[in-house]
Amino acid sequence: MARQTNRRSSYRTQEPVEVIPIALRLVVIISCAVAIVATVYGAWGASAPVDAISGIPLPHPTPTTSIDNRTPPEEPPPTPSPHPALATPHPTISPIPPSDDAPRIGIVAGHWGHDTGAMCPDGLREVDINLEVAKQVVDRLQTLGYQADLLAEYDPRLEGYQADALVSIHADSCQDFPNATPPASGFKVASVEDSMVPDVEDLLVACLAQCYAARTDMYFHTNSITYDMIYYHNFYEIDNQTPGAIIEIGFMKNDRAILTERTDLVAQGIVEGIVCFIESSRP
Ligand SMILES: [Zn+2]
Numbered sequence: 001m002a003r004q005t006n007r008r009s010s011y012r013t014q015e016p017v018e019v020i021p022i023a024l025r026l027v028v029i030i031s032c033a034v035a036i037v038a039t040v041y042g043a044w045g046a047s048a049p050v051d052a053i054s055g056i057p058l059p060h061p062t063p064t065t066s067i068d069n070r071t072p073p074e075e076p077p078p079t080p081s082p083h084p085a086l087a088t089p090h091p092t093i094s095p096i097p098p099s100d101d102a103p104r105i106g107i108v109a110g111h112w113g114h115d116t117g118a119m120c121p122d123g124l125r126e127v128d129i130n131l132e133v134a135k136q137v138v139d140r141l142q143t144l145g146y147q148a149d150l151l152a153e154y155d156p157r158l159e160g161y162q163a164d165a166l167v168s169i170h171a172d173s174c175q176d177f178p179n180a181t182p183p184a185s186g187f188k189v190a191s192v193e194d195s196m197v198p199d200v201e202d203l204l205v206a207c208l209a210q211c212y213a214a215r216t217d218m219y220f221h222t223n224s225i226t227y228d229m230i231y232y233h234n235f236y237e238i239d240n241q242t243p244g245a246i247i248e249i250g251f252m253k254n255d256r257a258i259l260t261e262r263t264d265l266v267a268q269g270i271v272e273g274i275v276c277f278i279e280s281s282r283p
Pocket of ligand 1: 126171
């Protein structure tokens with residue numbers, strides 16, 4: 001499967017934006033930026049385990065049991081009935097209007113507008129988790145002065161989408177996986193298999209993985225990265241110069257508490273990964 005033809009001659013560069021948002025972004029990335037620079041430029045400790053797919057160091061030991069996270073293929077369109085546990089209040093800080101020169105980031109709320117994604121026996125739906133987190137990520141990015149678009153799973157704007165980054169947010173299965181070692185818990189990040197901008201997307205994946213792990217204290221569940229992730233359809237819809245990544249933010253069964261009760265941490269981990277990437281990419 002080949003990615004679409006190049007619609008841009010080179011990776012976008014960004015002009016400096018307002019002083020206050022830049023200061024805020026530096027505060028945001030300070031917790032994980034140093035680790036990312038070490039990761040990307042090979043200065044990481046030699047003893048750190050490395051993900052075989054992305055090549056990034058792993059925060060915790062590699063799991064040994066494969067997990068298939070295929071979500072139901074076709075479900076009725078979601079109705080507005082978020083699970084009660086997802087009633088997390090949004091940040092109260094008012095977004096500042098981004099300048100036209102501010103970096104643009106697309107955030108896909110996985111399954112939104114298409115299907116429910118995974119479901120738990122009590123009715124907890126993946127799409128509701130994804131949407132709640134995606135909204136918070138967009139709000140926080142806008143507060144930092146970025147342009148941020150909230151996108152549906154098959155949003156028409158994804159066709160040829162040009163931005164400084166696109167991140168699609170999903171949650172993992174609610175199944176038990178009793179033989180998984182370690183248990184079906186943790187997150188993972190992936191970019192497209194046949195990237196046209198591999199170095200840039202490696203940086204995006206590394207930033208997301210390191211910052212998300214640092215913020216949530218979850219481990220990278222590397223061997224459950226699926227075909228569906230590395231050939232994810234969004235990657236073939238966006239402009240092939242737009243760096244894209246998909247993040248599975250945790251398992252709906254074993255990570256249920258953080259996915260439903262601490263969506264602020266989940267969202268902040270993603271924001272920090274994005275800011276790390278954007279600011280590390282600046283000339
Ligand atoms: Zn999903």
